[in-house]
Amino acid sequence: MKQRAMIFGNVPKLPMKWATVVMPFFLSCLMSGIISLINMIRNLGWIEGFFTLWLHNWMISWAFAFPVVLFVLPMVRKFTSLIVDMSALQPPK
Numbered sequence: 001m002k003q004r005a006m007i008f009g010n011v012p013k014l015p016m017k018w019a020t021v022v023m024p025f026f027l028s029c030l031m032s033g034i035i036s037l038i039n040m041i042r043n044l045g046w047i048e049g050f051f052t053l054w055l056h057n058w059m060i061s062w063a064f065a066f067p068v069v070l071f072v073l074p075m076v077r078k079f080t081s082l083i084v085d086m087s088a089l090q091p092p093k
Helices: 016-044 050-083
Strands: 006-008
Touching (some): 016 050
16 A cells, blocks of 8 residues: 655545646745745835735735736646647657
8 A cells, every 4th residue: 555645743645636726826925925025025125014014915816926926827828838848748649
């Protein structure tokens, strides 16, 4: 019997089918966090309570970014496949 791979400790890795949700989750977290940080620094500079204000704005940004990425990513993959040869990702026949 094959033992499941673990993330850490006794927490097993998620099955492959979850990659369609987990990847957009991390992508939207990073993108919305970085963009909101840059915009806040540009607009306000380093002010008192910056981290708390940024965290609040990041959560609002992420609440929009995650569903958008879930919706848009399949279309982006299709557009990408129109201009990039994706045959190397296909298993041999």
